Amino acid sequence: MHELTIAQNIISIVEEEVAKQSNSGTVKKIFFKAGKMHAIIPESLQFGFKVLKKESRIVDKATLEIDEIPLRIKCKRCGLEKNIEEPMFYCSKCNSFDIEIISGMDMFVESIEYEDEIDKEEGEDTV
Template sequence: MHEIGLAEAVLEVIEKRAGGRRVAWAKVRAGALLRVVEPSMDQAFRLVAEGTVAEGAAIDLVVTPAQVTCRSCGHQDGVYDPLAVCPSCGGGDVDLSGGDELVLESIEIAEARDVPGNSRRDRGDPA
């Protein structure tokens, strides 16, 4: 399950961006060529996030296509299959580009009142 390694990479970036604040949600964009399976990614992230600022955080996974360019007819299109053929002419002489990215697009910080140990029950504003 290669999603464990991907989840560890995502968690590392989340922790840097969160700056010690608890995270409630994260949006991750993964290229189709990474072949990420959403249920497996959810499970992997839950495992690696235990005991961190992202424990219990939900992951919104958005899979983006790779670009295929046909050398025969010049057609360009987005594809989700790494063994793609040209969707226009059916030719197999194609170039694939992109589709291998893993990007943390955004995170949502949990409100301070939801953070364990915050006795003020406020949004973290100074008193």
């Protein structure tokens, strides 16, 4: 279950980022993107995050939003670009195996939302 390790890494990244920014706001939400090639099971990642976040005073109240980046290939022979569901690396148009993966390999924390940012935005909407 590599999701537990990924959850720990997400928490570490957020803790480091909060420390760098000297932000005193409470982390409310973490936006995480993962390429389909990593075969992450979102439910397992959520479970691991919920268990591990209790050990961190910085993210203990945060939620994790997971967004999957589609696996996209490009044929170097005919130029076809398409999303694929399964890692079958050949071109469905010309049957070439000379393909390039152009997305779906990344994994990163996209952004962090703080409680005070939400309060500020809500206050601006009501003024």
